[in-house]
Amino acid sequence: MAIDLTITIAGEGGEGVISSGDFLMQAATRAGMEVVTFKSFPSEIKGGYALSQLRISDEKILSQGDGFNILVAFNGEAYSINKPLLTPGTVLVWDGPHGDFEPEPIPGVTMYNVPMTHISKQELKNPIAKNMVAMGSVAGLFGVPMESLKASVAAKFKRKGQDVIDFNYAALQAGYDYVKQNHKKTDPFMFPPARPAKDVITLEGNQAIALGAVVAGCRFYPVYPITPATSVGNYLSELILKVNGFVYQTEDEIAAIAAAIGASYVGIKSFTATSGPGVSLMTELLGLAAMAEIPLVIVDVQRGGPSTGMPTKHEQSDLFITAHGGHGDVPKIVLAAADVEECFYLTIEAFNLAEKYQTPVFLLSDASLSLRVEAIKRPDLKSIRIVDRDAARSAVDPKEFMRYKNTPSGISTMGVPGVPGAAYAATGLEHAENSGPRTSVETKTSMTEKRWRKIERIEEETAPIEREGDADADVGIISWGLTQTMVREAVTRLRKKGHRVAALYPKILWPVPAKQIEAFAGGVKTVLVPEANVQGQFAELIRSKTSVVPVKQTLYRGEPFLPKEIEAKVEELINANAAVPA
Template structure:
């Protein structure tokens, strides 16, 4: 809307200047169940619809109902809105709306705020029980000391003018408040509320619309900060969704008929997203009895000529490992989506980590080569499933798609994909099998072969996980095992031949090259851009194919004084007790690249369970390059 105007007239005719800003980072934090995420998702959708770049990331406690007003119980969302495309969660929040003051501590510990961040805090706690009042006053005093600017907001009191239970509705009042602060289009906001509550009664929709307008009006009259974030409306059609939703659409658009899964955080919401649609889209979800059965079922379906996917997270991959080995050994096409979370073991179920790379590459008995892809944006979460399905069929192989909790819950607009009829290949081939062709007729050069599908006359064979010859007969002669292993491995080499040398972001020579994979791309590239503006000679490279690895890396690396990976997983830090060059354990991509290139690839990684912010990477680069890169 009025993206060029700095002045807004409201219903109450108060006129004030709006400050034009390029971007803003907003957080809404609350106890679980207070609707903070719905509020932030709506703000993100409204902003995207106005033509702003948006990235949202959820702040999720591990429990469904953690104790109220607890430091660890913060549930909420961060929304970053900008005039340009936004690719990551950004550095520090500019404005935080808190439904109680205690939940802010967890975020403060995570360095989410800076001196000058506005904290808009529910003030009902100031007149609550004596104990709560004391905690409230002490906290506010601490926050002031930390340099935050505090506004105490009578959220409960204002909401009770419109609803009897303020807990159900405060979020939409806050949405109105934020819409006023950031000059959001009220009509788009109203339509968003109608959409969000589309399954509810007209009365509930009206009450939420009233709250939206009330919050807007209250902010207009009572708050001093008002901004506008210019936007550009594109002619192109856009969609806005999170990575798991993009995965779910990708699964259906990839002509996958069987989605076999077992519930696991943070992967399951991908199945939720498709649950209402998949049966009309010609597919079906099988919720298996366990992770092992989920992949076994998918493998059975694929063996019978039905395209299949299994969706899980790290602990699920651990359980599926034996079947993954079988899929490699018996060359069964299958798409395996791993939405990574913090590990090892149950780890951090709701938090981000890129900790499964080596497990996926090597976590099998014997040599089990498979294809591994890593989308780096929400948009790629959609398209990579279609790619993965094609590769699985063409290479008669399981194909991994590694995403993570950051992509899973991050929301970003992207151009609406056009679903192509040729992505749908129709029923499995049931024509008679070619006479004289064996079940594993390995091509001498590429290792590739066609597979018979049950129903094909003359193609009968018994698939086996035992070492086998071309006819799938159990190999009692060890030379067959060597030849079969070579054939399976050579399929990766054949795919490798088709890959292009990746393009460096920034200059092709320099002092430092950052190498990343997966969800960290936005933060890395923004950090590199900001560092280059300050004169640093840094570039970055983002890998999407991890097995086979993209070609030309040695040549690219050799043009930089230093190469280091930036990852969200564990690595030892030199200088910590006992850690030396000899015993240091590297981040996962760094291990892999060191082995692959025989070059000294360093790494920067951590397991705080948070997405990387550009400023963390900039701080690391300041140390590496001995430059000042942060204002």
């Protein structure tokens, strides 16, 4: 990358750390740059360690990266946590004097002190201005356009009036003036100059899900709020009204999924979004949707578990429950998005699959991806394929209409309430083709096989899995979700070093795409599956459905992999293979 700049802002929750990162992100997108953000904060309303990181480039960014070029530390905790990453060539902007710490000199690290707390409290008489003082100093040191920052401030505070906007302008200027008057720049980093605007839209992961749902035709969103999925509804509440749909907040997660099933039964595309604890509560009704063969989409924005766990932290630990959750044999489809663009397109795909196969479909995201911001190419809505269910929409002969007709594909025509002759019973009871309750051996066997037959050819009926890298690789990596972005960067680095490496990037995780995984594994010496859970859940699913025995690389610290961690593991495996006699 000709331009590759990463800025990390860290401090205490409630100090404006996250909004500061957003302001810098907006400045970068206005300058025509590619951006990727990473945010981490505690579940408490105020207090605890918070971080906002922005990576900027003039080329496509594969991941959030391994570290930072510039650290803006609001307090001593932020400094202590990030001190190991302050390596030669990096820059520290810190709150001092009159802050709560003073860093010791670190060889090769450029340090600029800015009395953020002192200026905000003593000069501006308002401690909440600390982050604006910090942003002004960043603008002065690294050339972030002040007009761009002011535009973001004006947009954020316009409802609070011009006096609030002007106060924040003054705080920005105070930080800018301080560094211009007290520091001589000695580091090489500068914010990139503006480039021609690109035809892109800037979205968060959850925002992209909301937009994808509306494009897919969703008109009803029942939901019970839960971190980190709540903002899907916040964004959707504005969008869905424009297409005559609506958001309905239910009393709990059970009611949310029940309402989604009911709306889908009457022919309205609907979905709900939740996180791990909500999936646990929804499990029984998943069985109803599967038994009644009603299209259903559930977005699971995963978080650290089990139980309440870490509501705002990253984890990929809900694969087992989404694939296997439910009593009895419950056919489901599970997809996972890797980046913001996929949050948009895979939401549409989730609806398409649910409509086609008349079964529950999960889309997995996670806490980090929910907040991740990217500038993505503006979608061409006319080129997007939308699938609608096979349904009787005009009068039919009630004697001939068989809602659960046992077809060769397993897919049968749905009825729509109000259509003459198309009435049927949609219950959780086992049923005959005409929907009447039946408990015979023959019915149970044939209907179970029908429900599962619908999805048995999904691997052949969906797009081939993306593969990159060498045809005869020493190590082949299979990854899913957000981890794929780190794998892409790791593979790029490894191949530049001359290593023979390949990667497979499945989007449908369940049913396991066994044939393509077997083919991929046949062309590599070792298969590695990195994922952010302790059990190696996708690796276990692969083992259960294929002859492949992958090496697990698991991580469960509440934060995503770094590309260098995957890079190091691959090199370890390559060296181990080389040490084994031929």
